[in-house]
Amino acid sequence: MSTARRRMTAVAAVALGGALLLTSCGGSDGGGSGDGRTLRLWHYEGPDSAMGVAWNAAIEEFEKTHPGVEVEFEEKGFEQIRKTAPMVLNSSDAPDLMEYNKGNATAGLLSRQGLLTDLTPEVTARGWDKKIGAGVRTTSQYDTDGVMGSGKWYGVPNYAEYTMVFYNKDLFAKHGITEPTTLGELTAAMDEFVDAGITPLANAGAEYMAQQYLYQLALSRADRSWVDAYQLYEGEADFHDAAWTYGAETFADWVEKGYFSERSTGTKSEDAGVSFIQGKAPILFSGSWWFGRFEAENQFDWGTFPWPDTDLTLGSGGNLWVVPKGAENKELAYDFIDITMSEKIQNLLGNEGGVPVAADPDAVTDPRAKELIADFNALAEKDGLAFYPDWPVPGFYDVLVSETQKLITGGADPDAFLDAIGEAYEKDAPKR
The missing domain is CATH 3.40.190.10 (Periplasmic binding protein-like II)
Structure with missing residues (x-):
């Protein structure tokens, strides 16, 4: 050496x-x-x-x-x-x-x-x-x-990334819950975990994870032109449109229903990932950057599936x-x-x-890795990469963190959240 x-x-x-x-x-x-x-x-x-x-x-x-x-x-x-x-x-x-x-x-x-x-x-x-x-x-x-x-x-x-739902198959099986294929089935599964005294979603309000949940909810009501207007300034971004309103209101509703812990407002992404690794949280929505670590450290059967009922999800090079x-x-x-x-x-x-x-596709032999890459390829082929919510303007990451924390604690309602992020976006977005 x-x-x-x-x-x-x-x-x-x-x-x-x-x-x-x-x-x-x-x-x-x-x-x-x-x-x-x-x-x-x-x-x-x-x-x-x-x-x-x-x-x-x-x-x-x-x-x-x-x-x-x-x-x-x-x-x-x-x-x-x-x-x-x-x-x-x-x-x-x-x-x-x-x-x-x-x-x-x-x-x-x-x-x-x-x-x-x-x-x-x-x-x-x-x-x-x-x-x-x-x-x-x-x-x-x-x-x-x-x-x-x-x-x-x-x-x-030299790599790509995208978000997906990671889930603990053993916990799902223990509670008799099958893998969700629709958003309705996902929320029904989360209701069952709440009824069993388990907070279903690992979350991190102090860093990127919480805002990515909210953005994904908005994306489920959006299309490519919506993404291009928001991310590339190819049109006007309306922060009180149907997509953003659905995202903010549903996120707040999920906090109220107990899908997220109110304590997660101060939680960092590492904490959320560890809670999944330790088998405490049955579901984590985050990026492919966690995949290798979960493969190495999870001591239970686990799997992934794309966020249901949407053509768009967070991802990029x-x-x-x-x-x-x-x-x-x-x-x-x-x-x-x-x-x-x-x-x-x-x-x-x-x-x-x-x-x-x-x-070389033939050189990737790990079955779970092949599925990961196949899901990404399917997403890319349908032009489904929608980037990340903090990208459009400088300083927006910190705005999204603080405003999403307010949604978790109840310090702001969805309208106030949308007003705040819209104001920050308009302040620094380039005039094109």
């Missing part, structure tokens, strides 16, 4: 969400003053997640093909990077390669601020654009206003590899991205429970 590898393993063992920091040799477009002997990379995937496993393998492959390159580490988390990225990337502490959230409010904002490298030349020269389908590439390209869907490539996703404008060593950053896009790493990602963008 190389010195570089030993250093990475030591840090990875410190924290599940630890980030890897790597460095690379000089590139163009700003930066380029590095020594070519260190690759600095930040990512926030846990080592047991599908992405964490695949990217650790990519690091090993990188070391084989780049002898003498030193690997360095720092611990990073999703929230840490989300909150500090603009400041860090505008300083001398910027890494060479970083995993970053996609969408107008995050990668789009950084591209508009001139903090990210235009990757378009590398994307075309290395053929990444040929491997990434239209639905996934939407979040890779941003125009001069920082709006996704067109313009230059500022990020590259995965988080992006971005190269900071001021990165000192860019060429090896591009080389690392290329390795993560290779068939070898893509196949591993698929078998570990991720949703690869360029795997």
